[in-house]
Amino acid sequence: DSECLIAPSIIAGERENYEDKIRKVEREGVDMIHLDVMDGRFVPNTTFFADTIKKLRTSTSLPFDAHLMIERPLEQIQEYIDARCDIITVHAEACTENEFREIQERLIDAGISPGIAINPGTAVPKWLYGCLHDLDVIIVMSVNPGFAGQKFIPEVLPKMVAVNKELREHGFRGYIEADGGIDATTLQYAYDAGARIFVAGAAVYGGGDIHSAVIQLRHKAAV
Ligand code: DX5
Numbered sequence: 097d098s099e100c101l102i103a104p105s106i107i108a109g110e111r112e113n114y115e116d117k118i119r120k121v122e123r124e125g126v127d128m129i130h131l132d133v134m135d136g137r138f139v140p141n142t143t144f145f146a147d148t149i150k151k152l153r154t155s156t157s158l159p160f161d162a163h164l165m166i167e168r169p170l171e172q173i174q175e176y177i178d179a180r181c182d183i184i185t186v187h188a189e190a191c192t193e194n195e196f197r198e199i200q201e202r203l204i205d206a207g208i209s210p211g212i213a214i215n216p217g218t219a220v221p222k223w224l225y226g227c228l229h230d231l232d233v234i235i236v237m238s239v240n241p242g243f244a245g246q247k248f249i250p251e252v253l254p255k256m257v258a259v260n261k262e263l264r265e266h267g268f269r270g271y272i273e274a275d276g277g278i279d280a281t282t283l284q285y286a287y288d289a290g291a292r293i294f295v296a297g298a299a300v301y302g303g304g305d306i307h308s309a310v311i312q313l314r315h316k317a318a319v
């Protein structure tokens with residue numbers, strides 16, 4: 097289908113308060129808020145954790161798309177369930193098949209959509225084929241995670257195309273999410289490769305007018 101969802105990433109741009117950043121995109125009609133959790137170990141940067149998400153939960157009714165760039169996500173998953181995220185995505189590089197299955201089970205039981213994220217240098221793990229029925233999101237990273245404002249890596253597009261074809265043939269019915277370096281131009285590439293959720297950090301909060309930035313992304317997404 098052709099539905100497109102825009103998910104601004106609040107870690108991008110100036111270090112102003114997150115509530116304010118959420119308010120600014122909520123009034124532009126974005127579809128969800130992308131929350132980049134970084135632990136300083138899985139990635140060389142630290143952002144915020146479940147306590148912050150819990151506080152932000154009271155300031156908007158937009159769906160929360162939590163992207164956990166953390167080591168050993170199974171050990172911390174309950175905190176993010178309790179913070180009432182709507183989608184929780186963990187990294188393929190950070191867990192084993194059994195750990196991911198347990199994460200999926202815990203999320204499904206809590207009514208939360210499970211997601212898996214795959215770094216640019218990582219191939220789709222074979223074990224993921226056994227987890228496709230309870231999988232709502234696959235984030236195909238288009239930058240190496242750690243920071244907003246990086247350049248889109250076009251070499252990930254064939255992987256997106258393959259995910260869209262092969263994993264769907266094996267029962268995947270969720271969304272492909274493009275994350276990293278998305279602007280009006282790269283959104284189109286990712287759309288053509290099968291992505292329907294688009295994270296946008298710098299393109300929304302990079303300093304320009306937020307209103308026209310969201311309109312531009314939406315316009316591309318609508319074509
Ligand atoms: C990268 C994060 C992304 C990033 C997006 O580590 O997962 O979500 O903040 O920001 P832009 O769109 O600026 O690449």
Ligand code: ZN
Nearest residue numbers: 132163275295
């Ligand atoms: Zn992200």
